[in-house]
Amino acid sequence: TGWRPKRTVIYAAWDGEEPGLLGSTEWVETHMEELRRHAVLYVNSDSNGRGFLYVGGSHTLEKFINEVARDVVDPQKKISAGERERARRIVQGSAEERREARGRADLRIAALGSGSDFTPFLQHLGVASLNIGYGGEDGGGSYHSIYDSFVHYTRFGDPGFDYGIALAQTGGRIILRFADADYLPLSFNNLTDTVAVYVNELTKLSDDTREEIKETNLRLSDKTFEAVSDPTETYIAPRREAPAPHLNFAPLQNALARLQDSTNKFETVMRDPVTRSHLSSKKAQMSLDAALLEVEHAMTRGEGLPRRPWFKHQLYAPGFYTGYGVKTLPGVREAIEQRNWSEADQQISVVSATIVKIAEQIDRATAAATGSR
Incomplete structure (x- = not known):
């Protein structure tokens, strides 16, 4: 179609994550000045499974990511990923989470600490960041073990890769909407x-x-x-x-x-x-x-x-x-x-x-x- 995004999109697969986030950290420090001038968003996804949408990130992006979550269909329940996460908080959350899930227009997103490659972007440079993934129904327990394998994932994690598709749809919407927005869709x-x-x-x-x-x-x-x-x-x-x-x-x-x-x-x-x-x-x-x-x-x-x-x-x-x-x-x-x-x-x-x-x-x-x- 000849379409081009209004903003440059860079895809990265980081090496050296386990030994102190070395790959992403060294890249960020090497390109620090250019990133400081031009980087407007970093989207991270560390792992994925079957279940509910998890989002952590900068709260200037909270309204934006809620809009995205409303437009992604949960592959099991055929309702939006946002609606399903809201239901989870009503059923499984604390009293405060239930109250907010019923009464607050936007679901709160978690604040980010460390443990994945968003760290140098957010904590060192101050680039608005998101960390996204699905999970909660895939059992867990295999991460960083000998069972953390393709076979285990296809048998027990996400058979059929339904939530791999949902993650791609979530990340894709984030990137496309941000890259093609007339101005940055931040809200305060x-x-x-x-x-x-x-x-x-x-x-x-x-x-x-x-x-x-x-x-x-x-x-x-x-x-x-x-x-x-x-x-x-x-x-x-x-x-x-x-x-x-x-x-x-x-x-x-x-x-x-x-x-x-x-x-x-x-x-x-x-x-x-x-x-x-x-x-x-x-x-x-x-x-x-x-x-x-x-x-x-x-x-x-x-x-x-x-x-x-x-x-x-x-x-x-x-x-x-x-x-x-x-x-x-x-x-x-x-x-x-x-x-x-x-x-x-x-x-x-x-x-x-x-x-x-x-x-x-x-x-x-x-x-x-x-x-x-």
Whole structure:
């Protein structure tokens, strides 16, 4: 047909994944400057099986991937992959997941930590990323074992490759829609909502940690631990800790309010027919694209995280001690978990400044979308 995508699409099959993500990491570091200028999306798929659609990634993409999931048909149930995952959360999820599955328009996607090749793109460069795959009904247990084979997969994993086709349809829609969009299909309402959840979690974590320290010290004073210890075994009392201070989360709350205001303005402008008319020109589209690309970059910080300068993303990171598992707003969260109160206070300022920087870049995107009218 002569069709060509509006954006370059690069396909990669990475070597060296198991020994520290060496293949993807070295490639990203080698091409860092070009990727920083031009890369707008990285889509990862590590493994696939039979069952439900799993998506983790950048929350600027949450609305976009929900739209894709609504258009992919589950090969077993003949309903959309998104609808089937929503049903799973209602039946198998926590009370909060059930409530949101019934009442929230978009399904939440997971935040990404590490463990696969999205890591250098997201955590080091700040490129919007997705990790996709199907699973949950294929039994599991074979990964990284002698049974992780073609024979096992065709007998027990996904006989007929139905979900291999579903994964191709999911990834294909993501790539085609992103590559051929007039401007990047990013949205910030879900991002802002997610950051608000993270801020509330930090406040609760701080309160719970302070109460935990207080209770432990009280039990030591009352000799409660000693009273319940087994006299036939060696007793070692917990260490008494200094009382935890009350952290000032006002800078984070103020930054969140700033982000909400910028998001509201952007989303309002993008619904305006006058904006749509302005964005019909190639020059306006390129201007908006450039501004949207920098929103993702604004989530990183050149100095990186405490003791981990390579990890530059301030909203998501693999845990310092937990590896694969994600820590959200990691600078503050891990400082609280480690009872490093001075660092927690300092990181509140750092993360607040990052959130304000994101809001300022969204404002630039709003100006680009309107031609600063």
